[in-house]
Amino acid sequence: MQTFGYVKPTGVDKAIGQSAGNFIAGGTTLVDLMKLSVEQPKTLVDINLLPLDKIEKLPNGGLRIGALVRNSDLAWNADVKKDYAVLSEALLSGASPQLRNMATTGGNLMQRTRCMYFREPSAGMPGGYACNKRTPGSGCAAMDGFNRIHAVLGTSEHCIATHPSDMCVAMAVLEATIHVQGPNGKRTIAFEDFHKLPGDTPNIENALEPGELITFVDLPKPVAGAKSTYLKLRDRASYEFALSSAAIVLRVEGGHIRYVRVALGGVATKPWRSHEAEKALLGKRADLETFRKAAEAAMAEAKPRKDNAFKVELAKRCITHALTLATA
Amino acid sequence: MAIGNLPNAADIIGTGVPRIDGSLKTSGTARYALDHDLPRLVHAVAVQSTIGHGRIRSLDATKAEKMPGVLLVLHHGNMSDAYRLVSEQSAGRTNEARPPFADDKIAYWGQFIAAVVAETLEQANAAADAIAITYDADDPDVEYDLSNFDGPRPSSWLRGDPDKALAEAPVVVDETYSTPVETHNPMEMHGTVADWDGENLTLYESSQGVVNHRNVMAAVLGIPRENVRVISRFIGSGFGGKLFPWPQSTIAAAASIKLQRPVKMSVDRRMMFSNVGHRPHTQQRIRLGANKDGKLTAIRHDFFSQTSINDDFVEHCGEQTPFLYSCPNLVVTTGMVRRNVGAPAPMRGPGAVPGLFALESAMDELAIKLNMDPVELRLMNDSERDEGTNKPFSSRHLKECYTTGAEKIGWKKRTPEVGSMRRDGKVIGWGVAGASWAAARVPCTASVELCQNGRVCVRCATQDIGTGTYTIFAQVAHAETGVPLDRIDVFLGDTGLPEGPTSGGSMVTSAILPAATDASKTAVKRMLQIAATTPGSPFHGAKAEHLELTAGLIRTTSQSPVQGVALEKGEFTPTRETMQGIPFAEILRIADLSGVSATGRTHPSFEDENARKYSLHSYGCHFAEVEWEPEMARLRVSRIFSVFDCGRIINTKAGTNQILGAAVMGVGMALFEQTHYEPQRGQPINGNFADYLVTTCADLPDLNVTFLDYPDLIVNEYGARGIGEIGMAGVAPAITSAVYHATGVRVRSLPIRIEDLLQSKVLSA
Ligand SMILES: Cc1cc2nc3c(=O)[nH]c(=O)nc-3n(C[C@H](O)[C@H](O)[C@H](O)COP(=O)(O)OP(=O)(O)OC[C@H]3O[C@@H](n4cnc5c(N)ncnc54)[C@H](O)[C@@H]3O)c2cc1C
Numbered sequence A: 001m002q003t004f005g006y007v008k009p010t011g012v013d014k015a016i017g018q019s020a021g022n023f024i025a026g027g028t029t030l031v032d033l034m035k036l037s038v039e040q041p042k043t044l045v046d047i048n049l050l051p052l053d054k055i056e057k058l059p060n061g062g063l064r065i066g067a068l069v070r071n072s073d074l075a076w077n078a079d080v081k082k083d084y085a086v087l088s089e090a091l092l093s094g095a096s097p098q099l100r101n102m103a104t105t106g107g108n109l110m111q112r113t114r115c116m117y118f119r120e121p122s123a124g125m126p127g128g129y130a131c132n133k134r135t136p137g138s139g140c141a142a143m144d145g146f147n148r149i150h151a152v153l154g155t156s157e158h159c160i161a162t163h164p165s166d167m168c169v170a171m172a173v174l175e176a177t178i179h180v181q182g183p184n185g186k187r188t189i190a191f192e193d194f195h196k197l198p199g200d201t202p203n204i205e206n207a208l209e210p211g212e213l214i215t216f217v218d219l220p221k222p223v224a225g226a227k228s229t230y231l232k233l234r235d236r237a238s239y240e241f242a243l244s245s246a247a248i249v250l251r252v253e254g255g256h257i258r259y260v261r262v263a264l265g266g267v268a269t270k271p272w273r274s275h276e277a278e279k280a281l282l283g284k285r286a287d288l289e290t291f292r293k294a295a296e297a298a299m300a301e302a303k304p305r306k307d308n309a310f311k312v313e314l315a316k317r318c319i320t321h322a323l324t325l326a327t328a
Numbered sequence B: 001m002a003i004g005n006l007p008n009a010a011d012i013i014g015t016g017v018p019r020i021d022g023s024l025k026t027s028g029t030a031r032y033a034l035d036h037d038l039p040r041l042v043h044a045v046a047v048q049s050t051i052g053h054g055r056i057r058s059l060d061a062t063k064a065e066k067m068p069g070v071l072l073v074l075h076h077g078n079m080s081d082a083y084r085l086v087s088e089q090s091a092g093r094t095n096e097a098r099p100p101f102a103d104d105k106i107a108y109w110g111q112f113i114a115a116v117v118a119e120t121l122e123q124a125n126a127a128a129d130a131i132a133i134t135y136d137a138d139d140p141d142v143e144y145d146l147s148n149f150d151g152p153r154p155s156s157w158l159r160g161d162p163d164k165a166l167a168e169a170p171v172v173v174d175e176t177y178s179t180p181v182e183t184h185n186p187m188e189m190h191g192t193v194a195d196w197d198g199e200n201l202t203l204y205e206s207s208q209g210v211v212n213h214r215n216v217m218a219a220v221l222g223i224p225r226e227n228v229r230v231i232s233r234f235i236g237s238g239f240g241g242k243l244f245p246w247p248q249s250t251i252a253a254a255a256s257i258k259l260q261r262p263v264k265m266s267v268d269r270r271m272m273f274s275n276v277g278h279r280p281h282t283q284q285r286i287r288l289g290a291n292k293d294g295k296l297t298a299i300r301h302d303f304f305s306q307t308s309i310n311d312d313f314v315e316h317c318g319e320q321t322p323f324l325y326s327c328p329n330l331v332v333t334t335g336m337v338r339r340n341v342g343a344p345a346p347m348r349g350p351g352a353v354p355g356l357f358a359l360e361s362a363m364d365e366l367a368i369k370l371n372m373d374p375v376e377l378r379l380m381n382d383s384e385r386d387e388g389t390n391k392p393f394s395s396r397h398l399k400e401c402y403t404t405g406a407e408k409i410g411w412k413k414r415t416p417e418v419g420s421m422r423r424d425g426k427v428i429g430w431g432v433a434g435a436s437w438a439a440a441r442v443p444c445t446a447s448v449e450l451c452q453n454g455r456v457c458v459r460c461a462t463q464d465i466g467t468g469t470y471t472i473f474a475q476v477a478h479a480e481t482g483v484p485l486d487r488i489d490v491f492l493g494d495t496g497l498p499e500g501p502t503s504g505g506s507m508v509t510s511a512i513l514p515a516a517t518d519a520s521k522t523a524v525k526r527m528l529q530i531a532a533t534t535p536g537s538p539f540h541g542a543k544a545e546h547l548e549l550t551a552g553l554i555r556t557t558s559q560s561p562v563q564g565v566a567l568e569k570g571e572f573t574p575t576r577e578t579m580q581g582i583p584f585a586e587i588l589r590i591a592d593l594s595g596v597s598a599t600g601r602t603h604p605s606f607e608d609e610n611a612r613k614y615s616l617h618s619y620g621c622h623f624a625e626v627e628w629e630p631e632m633a634r635l636r637v638s639r640i641f642s643v644f645d646c647g648r649i650i651n652t653k654a655g656t657n658q659i660l661g662a663a664v665m666g667v668g669m670a671l672f673e674q675t676h677y678e679p680q681r682g683q684p685i686n687g688n689f690a691d692y693l694v695t696t697c698a699d700l701p702d703l704n705v706t707f708l709d710y711p712d713l714i715v716n717e718y719g720a721r722g723i724g725e726i727g728m729a730g731v732a733p734a735i736t737s738a739v740y741h742a743t744g745v746r747v748r749s750l751p752i753r754i755e756d757l758l759q760s761k762v763l764s765a
């Protein structure tokens, strides 16, 4: 238990001025992690009064989503449902209605892994489980521990933690752009560059600089004539993180795939855009055989551990079936 | 059904009476254990071991003791006045015989090793974090495979020569089944508010057995039993985890005695997974021998049951094996295997639930080997007599359960080949399994009072763990007095009341019915006597046996002498008023009495010559349907038909609710639940509701419950047996059999996981 300060600024400038603090939006990740002593902010900067809670059409035909837009509001937004159905589906497959009512777009981008070792209060501390994400250099207890939910793609010898978000998988295929504002001004980050592979610095999870605030997420103009789907596989029917998920956006013309974006969730250390799958699909006939080849290609580099080997086959079925659904 | 629409008097038995305590719960006015925020209350927080095996090398509380609000730190260096409990030698049972903080040994991860008491919960939490502990850690043994056990394996129920019969059997099934540790997760967690007033100790608990809890705590604390009172008015369920006391009760009581202040100590959800029991892991080898026509010739049930280092707990997996089927050669053997885990505890249907998973799975495998219908196989091997105890059954209608269930699901349409049934683009599979659970009448005392305010008070130190016990008592009191339900007050869950049974073993209903009926009848009799003998009573001079109490009114019955008939001088004559009836409260007023009460007793079936001649058990079965979508390895349970023979159902609403809830837990057991002990430290690593999966609403199949409703009059005059636990037995094997039918994958190690299903060769619907 740690005492902490609390401020609730009304303007973006004020919020980023407080760069030493941790932003709190919906609190559904942060408060949990504070209770577990994983996060120990000195000051909480509550950003809920910032004017970042709108969804607006952009002049270029895209959509601008404020960082504080709640997951529920985003999922049920008429434009999102019509033009970016994959995002709506992904959001609604996640968590529970109560959580989605609190969770924000910015918070969802920043949610942290569900690795059970990482979430132990004393992980990375002397006497606690080894965890390089908590304390670089301390080791990784999950590597030879209970690692059923861990990643098979994008792992390193230092960390195999899965990125748990559903929303982010959809944003990966939508090729979103993240707007941030920090002490050094505003900048944008391409979605694919936002989340970082663990490599030998699993403690660094994204491209944000200290004190930078996510302000908006922009979605480009919807791809004309494209279909999409989000398929999430897990043990039970609801209220569970993905063991494997796939987001697909594609356009088929004359039986051939002319545009395709594939991203995977639940199996990788970051929201996983599969260029390998896309390469195997583009220009090919939209049939089961092609889909299977794409699934093989997507998982070719998978590195399973003791308990998560099943994810390789599960992800292949997930990709194949998602492609089947998207082209149906 | 609104209360006003319920049938009257005796007809209320057997109907769906809504909970009389329901509105207290839905309105949030029912006070649970931890809701007792007494004046001057302080908070205790436990410190848990972060190793799974070893010793505490050092424990330094000096910093914590100096922190704001801290009143006391208890640990093995300063804990005194808590004694060991030997269950067999005291009128009480506990889960952990070792008192908390007894020594420096660590037997499992999460073990309580200290507790901080402070003015506020936050202060206690902060100080708990500040205690510095070092350990001498050993490797914890949480090895999942139990078969490398070389300890004693006593056998029981031996009949015939099972090994010879197996060797000679033309058809044999020999498979090993296992069930994982499952954690009790009632909505309300464990917790204690202990209040010591210098002489008497009051414990507000969430207990399934207040009388046992009092007996145990008196012995553990060395306080006379008369000075300990345990109160559990409302319980957010227990599932067996709250049958016997856990250490937090001792710690809170010890702290309250030391500090002379009320102490609250709660067990949080994370601690629920390490410190307060679980259904132990089992590993069971079943060998079945049969003739080619399907007749069983041999059953061998050899099982291992995991327990903790310090306590002997056996999950009696072989309990139903000796009598479920007719079979001349049979044996059950038991091995108790120790691991560095917390103490196990009974969990809904202990023994039967894992045991029948194994036995009924094996029966399904035998049916497949024989190319026989699994229902047919069971009907053919049904037994007429309990061959384990060699007694007749008091009432057994298992065959009818099967035929009824088969009818409901449309079993005739089942095609046995794997993956052969389709619906809406999905493969479907059907499976069936049987269930059984013991019945008995345990001792019980209850009192019924007809009060001056026109209300009826019923009192018993049993408890309502959410199953509807309050309502059952009210039904009986209503049946006997006719006083409307909203004028009946039932008091339970307090050791100050007449001694009642622990809410376990599905035996409360059958135990309370005789006592409550007896008490009601006697109270009514006394009331009528008073009416007949009190000068000034309109009934004065009448014969009590010519009076009755209906709808709360005393009136003359048709047997009373009638007006106009020549009467002897002074003889009582009914009037219009006495025929229409007079409220009993009016008579009490005339007699200047505050009330009339009586105590009733239930004599246990084990002391009843007649009942002892019979094998007392309930029976039932589940027919399960699963849907399999191989393209994405998705399996869902779509329908369960449950048919149960549990004697007469006293409250159909509460009864159905028990079977529905049990079926839902059974789905969890089949598909989701498993406490994972992390190999490095032996920690239940998925100890939270995101990682320990229980059935969600979205997972619920269509559930359909049928009761055969044959009264079992050997058990009690109403013919009611218990229904709390049996519903969970048989669900998992019905589902795994359905899964086999749909996918061709036989899951012998629960839960069924995607990992298993990916092996299916049924690749498209
Ligand atoms: C039980 C449970 C189940 C869940 N199941 C799922 C699931 O199935 N699928 C899924 O995808 N997710 C799931 N979630 C995660 C949920 O989606 C996230 O917790 C949520 O999206 C986080 O959003 P928030 O606004 O509550 O973030 P907060 O908790 O407020 O913040 C999270 C982090 O983001 C930072 N942050 C927040 N806003 C900004 C900003 N604008 N700029 C910079 N940093 C910011 C905070 O400082 C903090 O570090 C689940 C969560 C729980 C608790």
Ligand code: SF4
Pocket (backbone or CB within 6 Å): A113, A115, A116, A117, A118, A130, A131, A132, A133, A134, A139, A140, A141, A142, A143, A158, A159, A160, A161, A202
């Ligand atoms: S997988 Fe990553 S987060 Fe989990 S223990 Fe290893 S280093 Fe820590």
